[in-house]
Amino acid sequence: MNTDNQKLLELRGLRTYFFTRQGVVKAVDDVSFTVEKGEVIGLVGESGCGKSITSLSILRMVPEPAGKIVGGKILFKNENLLEKSEEEMRQIRGNRISMILQDPMVALNQLLKIGYQLSEPLKYHGKAMGQIREKCIELLKKVRVSSPETRISEYPFQFSGGMCQRVVIGMGVSCEPDLLIADEPTTALDVTIQAQILRLLKRVKAEFNASIIIITHDLALAAQICTRVLVMYAGKIIEKAPVKVFYENSAHPYSNGLIRSVPVVGRRVERLYSIEGQPPSLLNPTAGCRFAPRCQKAKRICNLQYPPEVILGDGHKVACWLYAEE
Amino acid sequence: MQNLDDLIAVRNLKKHYLLTKGFVFSKIAGYVKAVDDISFSISSGRTLGLVGESGCGKSTTARLLLGLESPTSGKVYFEGKNISTRKGPELIKFRKNIQAVFQDPFRSLNPRKKIRQIIAEPLWVHKTLPKKKISTRVCALLETVGLSASHADLYPHEFSGGQRQRIAIARALALNPKAIILDEPVSALDVSIQAQILNLLIDLQNQFHLAYLIISHDLAVIEHVSDHIGVMYLGKLVEMAPRDKIYSNPLHPYTRALLDSVPVADPTMIKDVGLEDEVPSPLNPPTGCRFHPRCGFRDNECSRVAPELVDVGAEHYVACHLS
Numbered sequence: 052m053n054t055d056n057q058k059l060l061e062l063r064g065l066r067t068y069f070f071t072r073q074g075v076v077k078a079v080d081d082v083s084f085t086v087e088k089g090e091v092i093g094l095v096g097e098s099g100c101g102k103s104i105t106s107l108s109i110l111r112m113v114p115e116p117a118g119k120i121v122g123g124k125i126l127f128k129n130e131n132l133l134e135k136s137e138e139e140m141r142q143i144r145g146n147r148i149s150m151i152l153q154d155p156m157v158a159l160n161q162l163l164k165i166g167y168q169l170s171e172p173l174k175y176h177g178k179a180m181g182q183i184r185e186k187c188i189e190l191l192k193k194v195r196v197s198s199p200e201t202r203i204s205e206y207p208f209q210f211s212g213g214m215c216q217r218v219v220i221g222m223g224v225s226c227e228p229d230l231l232i233a234d235e236p237t238t239a240l241d242v243t244i245q246a247q248i249l250r251l252l253k254r255v256k257a258e259f260n261a262s263i264i265i266i267t268h269d270l271a272l273a274a275q276i277c278t279r280v281l282v283m284y285a286g287k288i289i290e291k292a293p294v295k296v297f298y299e300n301s302a303h304p305y306s307n308g309l310i311r312s313v314p315v316v317g318r319r320v321e322r323l324y325s326i327e328g329q330p331p332s333l334l335n336p337t338a339g340c341r342f343a344p345r346c347q348k349a350k351r352i353c354n355l356q357y358p359p360e361v362i363l364g365d366g367h368k369v370a371c372w373l374y375a376e377e
Numbered sequence: 378m379q380n381l382d383d384l385i386a387v388r389n390l391k392k393h394y395l396l397t398k399g400f401v402f403s404k405i406a407g408y409v410k411a412v413d414d415i416s417f418s419i420s421s422g423r424t425l426g427l428v429g430e431s432g433c434g435k436s437t438t439a440r441l442l443l444g445l446e447s448p449t450s451g452k453v454y455f456e457g458k459n460i461s462t463r464k465g466p467e468l469i470k471f472r473k474n475i476q477a478v479f480q481d482p483f484r485s486l487n488p489r490k491k492i493r494q495i496i497a498e499p500l501w502v503h504k505t506l507p508k509k510k511i512s513t514r515v516c517a518l519l520e521t522v523g524l525s526a527s528h529a530d531l532y533p534h535e536f537s538g539g540q541r542q543r544i545a546i547a548r549a550l551a552l553n554p555k556a557i558i559l560d561e562p563v564s565a566l567d568v569s570i571q572a573q574i575l576n577l578l579i580d581l582q583n584q585f586h587l588a589y590l591i592i593s594h595d596l597a598v599i600e601h602v603s604d605h606i607g608v609m610y611l612g613k614l615v616e617m618a619p620r621d622k623i624y625s626n627p628l629h630p631y632t633r634a635l636l637d638s639v640p641v642a643d644p645t646m647i648k649d650v651g652l653e654d655e656v657p658s659p660l661n662p663p664t665g666c667r668f669h670p671r672c673g674f675r676d677n678e679c680s681r682v683a684p685e686l687v688d689v690g691a692e693h694y695v696a697c698h699l700s
Contacts, residue, residue, distance in 0.1 A: 097567040097568065097569060097570075098538075098567055211655050213655055214655070241430040241431055241594055242430070242594060242595075242596070242635060242638040242639055243430060243634065243635065243638045243651060243652045244430075244655065245638065245640070246637075246638035246639075246640070246648065246651035246652075247651065247652075247653065249640070250649065250651070268567060268568060269568075269640070270568070270642045271639070271640040271641055271642040272640045273642075274640065274641065274642045274643055274644045275640040275641070275644075275647060275648065277644075294644040295644050295645065297644075298642060298643055298644055308569065309568060309569060310642065312569050312571070312572035313568055313572075313597070313642055314572075314575070314597040314600065314601040315597055315641065315642060316596050316597045316600055316624065316636060316639050316641070317600075317624050319600055319601060319620075319624075320601075322576060323572040323575055323576055323601065324572065325569065325572035325573040325576055326572075327573070329540075329570075330567075
């Protein structure tokens with residue numbers, strides 16, 4: 052019972068497919084994971100591996116009619132989001148679950164004042180009636196935007212990229228959500244600003260006691276903020292591990308390769324390790340492990356059958372034939 | 378640093394953009410000092426990395442070296458000859474010595490042309506090869522960058538990001554240049570592909586003895602490929618040194634702050650310090666040292682006098698009053 056209370060979000064066998072003229076693209080194929088209260092989950096992978104579609108599926112914002120959630124369950128506080136009506140979903144989006152997008156300059160409407168955009172979720176969800184301006188100023192203070200009283204009536208183009216991202220984060224937390232999904236929140240920003248936004252996210256998490264799912268391709272960023280890391284490859288989650296275990300003892304050959312291929316400041320190597328080849332197309336993927344064609348440790352079975360999920364330790368699971376009984 | 382015999386030598390290079398107010402009787406409203414008095418050299422087979430936040434003048438420096446912009450003042454020497462004053466056919470002739478690879482391989486390749494045409498274009502323009510030999514040269518170039526000759530008749534959309542960047546590199550190599558300017562060559566690529574491209578660039582440098590100017594905001598990438606590193610801030614070089622010096626003994630507070638900001642892929646090393654605030658507007662840069670409003674070590678002198686780039690020994694240059 053106690054464990055159920057801790058569970059905020061649970062995905063069970065989620066499948067999101069895109070139906071195109073060339074065939075069915077299995078963007079998210081049988082993805083299961085849980086997010087507990089107060090956790091920061093890092094969903095890591097290369098472009099096109101399905102991490103963004105996973106997050107859009109949680110909010111039921113997959114672009115239709117091409118894309119469709121064809122199977123699985125998304126349990127948010129023990130209620131299946133896939134059974135909710137569109138109106139019920141609207142009450143959840145921006146209120147209980149909110150999203151921070153990659154490029155803050157695109158996420159904000161250039162024609163509307165910052166204050167107006169910041170107040171939109173508050174108004175829609177009926178929070179802070181009558182004192183919206185005060186609430187907005189308070190939000191801007193929380194995300195450390197200087198002189199919020201004047202900046203509230205400025206436009207996004209008068210803000211720098213980092214400041215815009217602060218506003219977007221402010222919008223995201225305005226209704227004090229239980230879950231914050233941040234899709235590549237710092238990719239469009241400079242390193243110094245990236246570090247600032249990272250610190251801000253940590254503070255926001257502590258203050259609002261929210262869980263966060265961070266979607267990123269940057270393993271270093273994930274190491275700095277996450278409590279657990281999930282690695283996605285070609286529509287599947289191939290490894291789940293607590294953050295320390297992941298960076299010290301990752302099990303899947305792909306995770307290993309990713310960690311080794313990132314250049315690290317102050318630890319220069321003569322030659323970077325690189326994973327040869329390209330990620331596969333998600334159109335008609337093979338029956339076997341999708342990493343097998345690029346994997347140096349691939350066995351015969353790897354190409355024939357998808358590996359089962361093996362439990363290696365506390366919270367450490369991997370889908371790889373190297374650890375499974377054939 | 379002061380040796381003009383290097384392949385590329387840049388001396389007191391400045392690029393100021395004029396800002397005007399009004400339409401018909403326009404007045405000068407100010408200058409944006411995009412590049413303000415920088416000097417450096419690159420010799421054959423070596424790599425200079427330029428790092429800094431966006432808007433610090435890295436890309437303008439690249440454009441000045443390529444001859445895409447003409448400098449306000451200062452000189453660019455290539456093999457000892459001043460090239461910054463060249464115009465017209467003379468400039469075009471010079472351009473085959475320095476080629477460029479840009480950040481986004483989705484935009485730097487013409488989507489309506491076949492790979493064969495894209496790679497052959499510099500050869501047509503400069504007429505360095507007889508027409509009959511162009512096709513074999515294109516195939517050879519594709520193989521040099523790790524693609525195959527059969528790719529020549531495909532269009533850019535049929536390739537992934539990493540492969541497109543390889544094509545852009547093949548095009549840059551077509552004229553056997555002596556130097557290549559790489560403006561954020563891997564920042565649009567995925568991590569696993571990034572490592573492939575960085576390794577390729579190092580191999581090509583060894584094979585063809587190329588000089589590289591690599592621009593990146595990623596300090597880890599810069600460390601991996603560079604021999605010398607220059608740190609830029611608001612149009613000025615604030616520190617320049619051999620690679621290992623920058624990382625083991627950064628002297629400028631800005632360099633230290635940049636290094637502190639880089640996240641480390643190690644959950645046992647959580648970084649919680651770093652610069653607050655953002656880069657001030659280049660339209661109205663701070664007086665004295667341009668970094669002083671964000672600097673934790675500033676004193677009175679910093680806000681009044683701009684520090685010069687001084688040699689502190691062993692090719693290590695820094696512009697800071699404190700060192």
